[in-house]
Amino acid sequence: MTPLAYLGGSFDPVHQGHLHTAKELLRRFPFEHLTLLPAARSPLKEAGTPFRHRLAMLQLAIAGEPRLAVDDREARRPPPSFTIDTLAELRRESGPERPLVFIMGLDSLLAINRWHRWRELTAFAHLLVVTRPGWRADFVGEIAEWLAAHRADDPHMLECAANGRILLAETTPHAVSSTAIRAALHQGAAPESQPLPAAVAGYIRENHLYGVSPPHESRTDF
Ligand SMILES: Nc1ncnc2c1ncn2[C@@H]1O[C@H](COP(=O)(O)OP(=O)(O)OP(=O)(O)O)[C@@H](O)[C@H]1O
Numbered sequence: 001m002t003p004l005a006y007l008g009g010s011f012d013p014v015h016q017g018h019l020h021t022a023k024e025l026l027r028r029f030p031f032e033h034l035t036l037l038p039a040a041r042s043p044l045k046e047a048g049t050p051f052r053h054r055l056a057m058l059q060l061a062i063a064g065e066p067r068l069a070v071d072d073r074e075a076r077r078p079p080p081s082f083t084i085d086t087l088a089e090l091r092r093e094s095g096p097e098r099p100l101v102f103i104m105g106l107d108s109l110l111a112i113n114r115w116h117r118w119r120e121l122t123a124f125a126h127l128l129v130v131t132r133p134g135w136r137a138d139f140v141g142e143i144a145e146w147l148a149a150h151r152a153d154d155p156h157m158l159e160c161a162a163n164g165r166i167l168l169a170e171t172t173p174h175a176v177s178s179t180a181i182r183a184a185l186h187q188g189a190a191p192e193s194q195p196l197p198a199a200v201a202g203y204i205r206e207n208h209l210y211g212v213s214p215p216h217e218s219r220t221d222f
């Protein structure tokens with residue numbers, strides 16, 4: 001059965017690292033679609049930007065990408081957005097047999113033992129972990145043990161069962177982060193100079209997000 005694939009994140013803002021990685025996974029894995037799942041409030045990170053703006057940027061980012069989708073379900077539950085609750089909900093909706101795949105960067109896996117009910121995540125979905133420049137796959141302690149019990153190397157394992165496997169994929173590295181983009185914008189960089197889809201850069205400019213000031217009015221009175 002074709003797996004349903006989800007990439008969760010704060011997306012504050014969505015950037016080319018997310019999008020290039022998502023498209024690469026669509027080429028390499030047996031997914032028909034890949035759904036971006038914005039957190040209303042990630043349990044370990046305070047997104048400074050209201051959900052409606054982060055969602056609007058995601059919708060602009062996937063326009064014209066028929067295999068990418070956005071699911072705003074986490075805004076319909078009280079925060080924080082625990083992934084285990086989302087996966088339990090998706091499992092209820094998709095039935096016991098459909099493979100579910102939750103995608104995350106290596107930085108997320110290295111801190112997974114801080115997540116709510118983290119050991120139970122594999123009871124609802126597979127985890128697919130992608131390369132993140134600056135992070136090495138050095139696991140220790142309880143994460144190493146948990147990974148050893150669930151690790152799969154063959155991508156077809158994601159289709160053979162509904163959940164339970166953790167796959168580390170060597171994906172093309174993209175040294176891009178929302179933090180770096182926000183910092184550059186606050187320091188006066190143009191949104192168009194950042195690794196963002198053009199429509200997202202335009203949205204940031206129009207809505208003066210991340211300290212981006214409105215375009216100068218053209219003066220005709222002098
Ligand atoms: N450049 C990237 N390459 C691979 N994975 C990424 C990249 N950027 C983000 N991710 C992964 O996508 C998921 C959502 O990321 P998120 O929306 O928090 O973006 P971020 O760039 O990590 O944000 P921030 O810099 O604010 O922490 C996380 O699992 C993260 O590891």
Ligand SMILES: O=C(O)c1ccc[n+]([C@@H]2O[C@H](COP(=O)([O-])O)[C@@H](O)[C@H]2O)c1
Pocket residue numbers: 007008009010011037038039041042043044045081082083084108114115116
């Ligand atoms: O469930 C948790 O406890 C949990 C803790 C940290 C992060 N997450 C999820 O991981 C995804 C990436 O989060 P973040 O903070 O890196 O943007 C996003 O979907 C979060 O809801 C989930």
